Structure formats: C-alpha cells, structure tokens
Amino acid sequence: MKYFVLVATLLAVAVAMPFDIFEDEEGEQYYAVPVSREKRQTKWGATNTGFGVSHQGTILNSNNHQLDGSAYASKNWGSHGIKPDQFGGQLDYSHKPSGSSAFVGADRIPGYGTDVSAGLKQNLYQNKNFGVDVTGQYGRHFGGPGGTGKPQSGVFLNAHGTFKVERYKP
Template sequence: MKFILFSAFCVVMAAAMPYDIVEDEDGQQFYAVPVSREKRQTQWGVNQAGAGISHTGNLFDNNNHRVDGTASAAKNWGSHGLRPDQVGGRLDYNHKPSGSSAFVGADNMRGYGTDVNAGVKYNIHQSKNLGVDLSGQYGRHYGGPGGTRDLGSSVFLNANGRF
C-alpha cells in the first residue's frame, strides 16, 4: 500500500511539471523538459566498521515548497564475520513561507527488521529576535528477532531568542 501511494505521488509530481511541445522542421513533435542544475551530494566512506554510500538531492522546489530525498546503503563487517547489509531512504518536506517541515524515513537491516521514523515541525512564531516551534517525532520497528515494537515518540516546544 505504501509503495502504491509513493508511486502515485511520483506520477502526480511528474504530471504537474511544465512541459512544452516543440516541433522540428519535419513536423516531429518533442517534449521540451526544463533543465535546471540542483546541488546533489554523494558521500561515501570506508572504515573498520564497514563501507557505506548515501546520495541526497532535491526532488521538487518552487517558491513555497521543497522536497529533498536521500538514499543510503552500507555493508558492515566486524570481528565475527559479515553482518547484514543496510539500506534506507528519507524524504524531507519544507514549507518555505512558514518554515514548517516534515520527514519520513526507513532503514532496513536484512534479518533484523526495518525502522520507520516520521516527524513534523510547526513554526509557531518567527521574528528577528524570537523563534518558537513545536516538533514531534514517532518511530516504529517492524520484523526481525525482536518483532514489531515502538521505538518511541516525542513532542518538543522549542524557543530561541536573541537579546
């Protein structure tokens, strides 16, 4: 079900993108897709615990909304041989005018289950000298030797000021 919702979201986002139809001298029509360069970031590393790679990039950005995505994979090794592979992903949403944001992410370790986390931040007040926001997060573990269980939830009221 989640895959179907995510796929539908991707199709809707692709359909909402502006496409221009251009025609060449022979009458053939082509879609002209606007191209813009966005900063993408790939990180990788190898150490005594294992090797990993992650890639972060912007999926959608306009004057009011921004969606970023991250995908990661890791191969762990230790003193007792190879451990399971890890894969994960995360989507981050930011509402630019209000400064509010949300995220959802999942990490799977083969044989040990999947951790799913989601969170939101609502910007209550923002001025030059004072910022107040309310944030919350929830996590749940699915499958693996320990079975399905809550990882925990939290709610915070954050304030910061300049005096």
C-alpha cells in the same frame, strides 16, 4: 506500510508542484513544470569495519517548496554475499514561506528489522531574534528477532532565540 509511504510521498510531490497550463492554436492544452538543476552529492568511504555509500540532493526546489532526499547503504567486511548489511533513506519537505517542514524515513538491517520514522514541524511565531514552533514525531520498529515494537511518538513545543550579550559598564 511501505506502499502507503510511497503513495503519500508521490501525492505530496504532485500536489506541491506548481503547474502552468498553456494552450496552442488548435486548443490542445499542455502543462509546464519548472525545472532547475540542483546540486547532488554522492559520498563513499571505507573503514576498518566496512564500506558505505550515500547520495543526497534536492529533488524539487521552487519559490515556496523544497523536497530533499537521501539514501545510503553499507556493507561490513566480514559479512558474506554482496547484499548491503544496512540501508535506508529519508525525504525532507520544507514550506519556505511558513517555515514548516516534514520528513519521512526508513532504515533497514536485514534479519533485524526496519525502523520507520516521520515528523512534522509547524512554525507558530518567528521574528528576527525569537521563534516558537511545535514538532510532532512518530517512530516504530518492524520485524526482526524482537518482533514489531510499540509506536514511539511525541509532541514538543520549542522556543529559540538569539540574545545579545554586552559587557556591563557601571
């Protein structure tokens, strides 16, 4: 399952990247990949229960596509060893012109299993004050003392709008 998610993610990034092909005087072809420096953010902190670190940033940002990623790990003070007690990450993809998006993520607690989730959102209608979209989500727990759980999934229709409130003047 983890290899499928990795391959699907890499394939999605490769397909989404706009390549420009150039040819030199000898007929040799090259492709140019747009490069942009994006802000990345690393956070860490300690509480009375443990220590945690997270990192997030934009992996790809072009005129039409954006791919963001995040990862985290945490360690409880009372646990033994140096391995993290919980870790995970998520990739978020956005298609800017359509407002559509997708995500895939996983959270793992060694000894208790892994939670995997994925989702898609398709914008059906959008104007200045009102929008409608459809969302599909999937999640499943793998491994741990309770074993692999049943898949949890759903499809949702969402509507959102901005309304102007004015005071009534008789």
